[in-house]
Amino acid sequence: MTRPRVVVLGGGITGLSAALRLAESADVTLIEATDRLGGKIRTGADGIEDGAEQFLMRDPATGGPSGAARLATTLGLPIVHPAIGAAGLYTGGELRPMPGGTLMGIPSSTLDGFRVEAARDLDLGTPVLPPGADVAVGRLVRERLGDDVVDRLVDPLLGGVYAGRADLLSLATTMPALHGLLTTEHTLGAAVAQAQQRSRAHSAGAGPVFGAVAGGLSGLVDAAEAAAVRAGVQIRRGVRVTALRRTGEGMEILHGEEWLAAAGVLLAVPAIPAARMLTFLAPEASTAIAELEYASLGLVALVLPACELPEASGFLVPATEGLSIKAATFLSAKWPSLGADGEVVIRASLGRHGDSTVLQRADDDLVDIVRSEVSVVIDRPLPQPLRTRVTRWGGALPQYAPGHLDRVAAARAALAGLPITLAGAAYDGIGIPACVASGEAAADLLTESMI
Incomplete structure (x- = not known):
């Protein structure tokens, strides 16, 4: 044949x-x-x-x-697998641990110990969404929990994945499990709790969440x-x-x-x-x-002499903080094989959908921006890099x-x-x-x- x-x-x-x-x-x-x-x-x-x-x-x-x-x-x-998994969140001018009990930043209940203003998630007697409906993540969360939750929690988490804005990204595409539950649950918090419960059931005894090829x-x-x-x-x-x-x-x-x-x-x-x-x-x-629209992205890697970093895999930055970087990863802490001879490796990302002005800057400028802004976030100056690399991905990430x-x-x-x-x-x-x-x-x- x-x-x-x-x-x-x-x-x-x-x-x-x-x-x-x-x-x-x-x-x-x-x-x-x-x-x-x-x-x-x-x-x-x-x-x-x-x-x-x-x-x-x-x-x-x-x-x-x-x-x-x-x-x-x-x-x-x-x-x-990563040696460390917990990331931080830079908000209110302070680097804090990422709040637990959230799904892409959407809380299932009150965020104890994390200063964010959340509206009451009212049960109106009907499912949050009718079957087949799709909305922007930001629109739904703003209506249910208020602007602060979106701007300080949801937007940086979605931005870290999609380089986009919560107010423009499809709920059905970016969070399909939650979307399905919202057609039966009467509050956003109840749907998030159900999604988390199912995720825990899937992951019980399943080992590390993330991996890479050696x-x-x-x-x-x-x-x-x-x-x-x-x-x-x-x-x-x-x-x-x-x-x-x-x-x-x-x-x-x-x-x-x-x-x-x-x-x-x-x-x-x-x-x-x-x-x-x-x-x-x-x-x-x-x-x-x-x-379909795309967002462009810039990645800046800094290889530094030995220096102290926070105990975290990195951090996310909401757009409301006024910084150019939207996230940074402490690669040498997360992947110890990259920290040869005590070197510290940090990689930061820049560029958000609809705002790629910073990506027009020269490579040296981007390096300076990243070094300066990471220093602000971790509240200590970074040493002069031993080596740097700037990678630009034009039209890299689709916006759903x-x-x-x-x-x-x-x-x-x-x-x-x-x-x-x-x-x-x-x-x-x-x-x-x-x-x-x-x-x-x-x-x-x-x-x-x-x-």
Whole structure:
């Protein structure tokens, strides 16, 4: 039986995961526009990550291994875990421990010992949300608990993950478990408590929450690439795809000056280039995904001589504090292998959706800003760095506006008659586990459409 030829566009972890799954039943060509695979996963020669530095070990929905943990295990890679997990929160000009009993900063009850003004979460006799409704996280929490909870707790936590604002991010997309409970519970606090209870049940005896690949996350990319090559996947780097067209037997992909025939195509690229390629083939799908906005991000790593840091893995900073940095991680405390010869490694992130002005500054300026502002937060001056690195990710993180899930569903429905599937953070969530799962699910869907 002749195996179909399929093409995966995009060589990030989504595309690699999809290619590995497709190679079980098809001949696969993976095309990446740049000269390297891995997308925003990139480990420096010094072991410091230029992108993601860890992944969730468990799937929040099932409690089973996350896509990233499963992939690493399948590839035979050793997984390491943070040495310290507790982060702080800089609020009111003071670095404090992150308050317990919250879900992405949303409290289930009164926050004893943490000075934040919270309105009373009233039971109005009906579920908080009607079935199928989606709202911005910030809007709902402001209505239920007031501005202070959003500005000082929820916004910095969501901002740390999405580089976005709570007032613009979809509840159904960013917190699906809580969203589902809000259609039955009468108060936000009760829904948060239920979500926390379920999470504890999933995590009981399950081990560490976060993990990484020993030696750096680029090892996951390298191992996935090696496995794909062994499975017969043809990988083409540095070639841009400029057009797709339908033929009587499937699809053709224009890359460089060559048309490549395929029975199916999996698009594991950001939403904007995917929308361009679908403009004429599937205009409704193109329109739906073209609406997605992205936030840009800057990461500044400081390698310092031995100095004292707070006992924490790092800290988050609300936008209301007036600082440019939104988070910092004490990497050498969290991952002791990075603290060779007593060096201290700190990595800070800058840039929020709708406010990327600071990212226009020169690298040296960003280094100075980070060193100065981290010193303010920890209330002690940092020494002159031994080495620094600035990494800029333009349009790095998708911003899930309310209704995101409906738009993605509409896009996929519009592609139902075509041998094309969509995968990646633009549609199914950010983070390595979500991207792995998205790539595999899209591969399965494409396989079914070709049978």
